[in-house]
Amino acid sequence: MSPITVSRALRNPDMVSDELRQRIDGAVNKLGYVPNIAASRLASSRSHAIGVIVPTLYNVIFAEFLQALHEVLLPVGFQVIVVNSRYSIEEEENAIRTLLGQRVEAIVIVGVNHSKLARRMLIQSRIPVVEAFQIAPEPIGINVGLDQIQAGADATRFLLGHGYRRVGFVLGQRDERAVERLRGYQLAMEEAGLFDENLIFSQTGTSSIALGARVMSEIATHAQLPEAVFCIDDNLALGALQESRRIGLKVPGDIAILGFHDLEFAACASPSLSSVATQRYEMGKLAGEYALRLLNTGKPGERRTVKLDHSIVRRQSTP
Amino acid sequence: MSPITVSRALRNPDMVSDELRQRIDGAVNKLGYVPNIAASRLASSRSHAIGVIVPTLYNVIFAEFLQALHEVLLPVGFQVIVVNSRYSIEEEENAIRTLLGQRVEAIVIVGVNHSKLARRMLIQSRIPVVEAFQIAPEPIGINVGLDQIQAGADATRFLLGHGYRRVGFVLGQRDERAVERLRGYQLAMEEAGLFDENLIFSQTGTSSIALGARVMSEIATHAQLPEAVFCIDDNLALGALQESRRIGLKVPGDIAILGFHDLEFAACASPSLSSVATQRYEMGKLAGEYALRLLNTGKPGERRTVKLDHSIVRRQSTP
DNA sequence: TGCGAGATTGACAGCGCTGTCATATCTGAT
C-alpha cells in the first residue's frame, strides 16, 4: 500500500476499492493519523482556504457576515481563515500579509479604505478580492456593499420628513462606515439648510449600549435638546433609548430615536426602536459566492459592484 | 545571495549584515514576495499556530475571550486559528481534526464535554490542551474555568435570600454551561425545598435580548407569576426586563430579575440589571498563558485546574 | 482463448522552505 494510494483513499474514497478503503480507514483510526495540511498545501499548491478580514468580533454584524461566509464556503471544501484588524490600518496590512503567506485563494475584506501598501499587496496577489460593507469608489475586484452615505442621508431625511429641524447624529468611534454615514447625514442636513456641527454627539469608544447611554446623558445636559437623533447603530440607539427613559424623556415625544442595522433586539425594545435595516447575512453570502465564482471561472481580476438595499423600519421610537 | 540567506534575513534580521538586509528588503518590496507559510511549517515542523474552538461568535463573551487570547499570543509570534463549532458535537470533532491537520501547537477549547472521539484525538495529539469556561471533572490538560454549578446555585440563593420562594429560571438553548447553571439552580431550590419544574422557563433559540422578551411575555401569561427570575445570561435578562416594563410589571417590585456575566450594558439598563459577574477576559488571558507555558516547559500533558471567581453585582433589578 | 477498455495501484519527483553543518570572511591581539 503506497503513500499515494492512502492519499487518494482519504481524498477521493471512491477512487479506490472498498477493501482497501476499509483497511486504510481502520489504520487511520487506530493510529490517529491526521494528514499534514501544510504538506498538502505545499504539494498541491492549493490552500483550499479563503481569508476574511474583519475589524472586530465584538459587533454582531460581523458575526452574521462571517456566519454566512462559513455557510457558503465550508460545504464546498474551503477553510475560512478569519483575521481581526482591530480597526487599524497597520493591523490590516499585517492581516493581509498573514493571509497571503497562507496562500489563501481569495480574500474577503471589510472596508474599502486601505493603505497604499495594503492595496498593492491585494492587487499584486492576483487572487480574487471582495471588499464588503461599503461601496468602493475604486474597487479592487468585487465589491459587495451597502451605500452607507445614501443610507445615512435617507435616515436623516426620514427624520427631517417628520418636520424635525434639530436632528442630531450620535456616534462612537469614527470608523470608515461611521464616517460615511455621517457624511450622508451632513449632506441631508445641509440640503435642508439645517446642518450644525453642534448636533453631532460623539464619545470615543466602541459603539455599545453603554456608550449610547453615556452620550445621551451628555446630550441631556445641553440647553437645547435635539428633537430627534440618528444613532450610528442600534447599540448606541438602545443605550440612548434606555437613558432617555431613565431621565424621564419621552420617546419619541421629547426626543425621537432612529438606529441602524435593525438588530434583533430593535423590535422588542420598549418603545420599540425604529432602525435602518441592512443585510449583513446576504452580504456575506454574496461575498462568498462571488469569491467562489471568480475562483471557478479563473478571472481573479474581474470587477463588479453589488449594491445591497437598505430600508427604514418604522417603529415606536420615531413618529 | 542564496535562498537560505534570504530566509535568515527575513526571520532574524540581525543575523545578516546591514547591506545585505537592505538589499533583500528592497527586493522583497519590489517583488511583493511573501514567504509560503505552508513550506515554512513543513520544513521547520513548527506551525507557530494555536487553535481555539468556540461554540459561536454571536455571543460577546467569546469575543472577549478570543480578544484576550489574541493579546497574549500574537505578540509572541503565534497565530491564533479560530474555529466555530456551532454548539455541535460533530462540528467540534471536525474542528479538532482541522486544527490537528494544521499542526497547531496547542488547542484551547470552550467546554469540557467532548465526544469520545474528540477526547481521544485531543489526548493522542500530545499537544497542550486547555479547556475553558467550565470546571472539568476529568480535565484533559489545563482547565481554566468558572464553577458554573456553584455560580448558578449562588445566584439562586441570592434571590432566595431576599425571601422569594417562587424563583424562576430562564434559559434559551441548553448548552453545556446553561445546563450546569441550571443544575446549580436546581440544587439551591431543592435545598430550600422549593424546586418546581414549572418554574423553569425556556424557549429554544440562541439566547438574545429578543428571546428574553419572548420568554418573559410567555411567563406573564401564567396565572401565578414568579417573584424573581434568574436568567441564564444578561441578554435574556435585558429582554425580560424590557418586556416586563412594557407590559407594566414593576422590576423588582412585581418581579426581580438577575442576569449572568455582567455584560457592559447591565449597568446602564433601566432599572439597572443585577448580574453575576464573570471573568471572560481573564479566562482567555490565563488560557493563553498556560498554553504558552506548557509549550515552553515541554510538558504538554500537565494537568491543572484554575477556578476563576464570580461575584454577584447587586443593582436595581433585584432588591 | 485472447484482446482492449476501464478500473486500480504504484513510482517518481518536486512543492518552497529551514535545520544542520561547512565554508568564507573579518577582527583584533599577539
Place this chain on the structure above:
DNA sequence: ATCAGATATGACAGCGCTGTCAATCTCGCA
C-alpha cells in the same frame, strides 16, 4: 605577519504530501 575566534554566507537534504504518468489487474466480448 599570524591566528584564534567571531561573524557572515552557503550547500545539502528533507519536511509530508500530491500531480503526473506508467504499470498492473479485471472483465466483457469477439
